Amino acid sequence: MPTSTVENYLKQILIVSLETNCPEVPMGKVAQGLSVTSGTATTMFKNLAENGWLHYYPRRGVRLTRKGKALAMNMLRRHRLLETFLVETLGLDWSEIHQEAEELEHAISEKVLEKLDEFLGRPRQDPHGHPIPSRGGVIRRSSTQSLLSCKAGSKVTIESITDQESDFLKFARKKQLFPGQVVSVLSHEKLADAITLQVGGAAPFSLGSRSSEKILVQA
Amino acid sequence: MPTSTVENYLKQILIVSLETNCPEVPMGKVAQGLSVTSGTATTMFKNLAENGWLHYYPRRGVRLTRKGKALAMNMLRRHRLLETFLVETLGLDWSEIHQEAEELEHAISEKVLEKLDEFLGRPRQDPHGHPIPSRGGVIRRSSTQSLLSCKAGSKVTIESITDQESDFLKFARKKQLFPGQVVSVLSHEKLADAITLQVGGAAPFSLGSRSSEKILVQA
DNA sequence: CAATATACTTTGATTACTCAAAGTTCTCAT
DNA sequence: ATGAGAACTTTGAGTAATCAAAGTATATTG
Structure with a gap:
């Protein structure tokens, strides 16, 4: 029976691999996502590998086994x-x-x-x-398109918000950015790192690239 | 912030003290209830006392502080x-x-x-x-009367079943012994350690003292 | 190609539990 | 009041997870 720590590591690895579309995940991303030091994650990886949850390739990263992926998906x-x-x-x-x-x-x-x-x-x-x-x-499969990749003049539907931060989510809701909402991209200034939107009849507003990346959309 | 182990110890102490109607609880009952060795419980008691959850009277038992009781009640x-x-x-x-x-x-x-x-x-x-x-x-306050204390000929209402064992509860339900049910005590043989009951129109059956003690009733 | 920076691993120590087994105190029946 | 047994405590050791800091490999960049 896996401990809840094991469950957390595996889930985090799965999340990163889904985000990056790559089954091999570097140590650092996992340690960061779980807020543990890199040494702790290294130790844990060896442990997880010994128990058949993942393959560990030193200095390269980890890849979930079938068993590990099943548990991570379940989480x-x-x-x-x-x-x-x-x-x-x-x-x-x-x-x-x-x-x-x-x-x-x-x-x-x-x-x-x-x-x-x-x-x-x-x-x-x-x-x-x-x-x-x-x-x-x-x-x-999630959309691979975020607001950041939308051209000025396009009109898209929000699929998901890929951020768990309470503050960002509060902000998103205030601006009516939630799944199912239709958004018009008024302008997209690559150099200024800003995108201007309008949702429904509300006043237009702008998002930086960090924020617009977190919002996945469908054309 | 208490760990879940601390929460379990305090809850167990409260349960025993409610059962025995006595605020001071001996070590052994707690260790047994939590399925840990007596040494483990002793060590933990000292720890809990240091953190203000309870008073520890060596070789006599423990008593929850106000803070400890509040947490235990919450659990x-x-x-x-x-x-x-x-x-x-x-x-x-x-x-x-x-x-x-x-x-x-x-x-x-x-x-x-x-x-x-x-x-x-x-x-x-x-x-x-x-x-x-x-x-x-x-x-x-729970009833202090169990089926065991009922005289032959009396008719009582079940208040609660004070056992968490899945097997006993399955048996109880099959015999229609659950809160709110009215039970007739047909006979009570102190020496034979047995009590004979009838619930509704079903066939009468007998319970030993161990079992009848677990069923609290109101006259 | 060497110097440095980045990413990772190792080491040694700590915390919060746990047990088994040895040691202690208390109670009670003779 | 004493000696046996029960109830409790102490001791020594183990596990799972963590960190800080020192060490090592790899990539980048002048």
Whole structure:
């Protein structure tokens, strides 16, 4: 039985590999994502490799085994179903659910998870717009296009917000940036590192590249 | 911030002290309840005392401080609200919820707990018939009368089942022994250590003293 | 190609638990 | 009041996870 620390490492590795579209993940990204020192992550990687969760290529990175990926996918499923429950059923705010789910995902059993999935009506995506893996670990491929890659004059639909920071999410909601919303790109100044948007009839506003990268869209 | 181990020790101490109606709890009962060796519990007690959760009287036992009791009550509240949720909302079976709640109670935040309480309609008791402490840590006094103390010919109402063992709970349900049920005591043979009951129109059956002690009733 | 910077690994120590087994104190029945 | 047994404490050792700091390999850049 994996400890919750093991679960966290594997989930983080999966998240990075989904983000970068590359199955091999460097040590540093994982350590940073989990807020541990690089030495700690190295030690843990050797441990995880010994237990068959991943392959460890020193100074190069890690790659999840089938077993490791299955567990990581399951963690993502737990996390996203719990987030959905917290928003849909209990009425918590979009911006405060990440940390809550982060704790609960290690405590919920497979049986309860199944009942919860059923209770929620087997949702396909969480409140951030992220796809929820199926019980078998299959996940819908996310859009590769972010607001940053949109041309001036285009009109796109928000698919998801790939950031868990409460402050950013609060800001996004205030500006009506959430899954399903239609956004007009008024201008895109590559050199100024800024993109100007309009959502619905509200006043136009600008986002820098850091922020617009976090918003995935569909044409 | 207390670890979940600390939470478990304090909750166990509270449970024993409620059961025995005595605020001072001997080491052994706690160690046994938590399935740890007596040495482990002793070490932990010193630690808990140092951190102000309880008073430790060597070779005599422990007594929760105000702070310790507050946390323990809160754990009981979490546990019982979660059990209620698992049965009422998700439809899990009465007999399988204890272990599930045991894990979740350490992971749920105060905020989510509040929302859950509201969602459930602020229930006063859990599926086993145990009172749910209020947010302030107030708890309804449980009945001191068990089936064991009932005379032949009496007719009583079940208040609660004070056992978490899945097998016993399954048996109890099969025999229609659950909170709210009315039971007739047909005979009570002190020497034979047996009590014979009838619930509704079903066939009478007998319980030993171990079992009948676990069923609290109101006249 | 050497110097440096970056990314990673190793080492030694710490914290929060846990157990087994040896040692101590207390109680109570003779 | 004493000696046996129960209940408790102490001791020594182990596991899982962590960090800081020192060490090593690799890439980049002048």
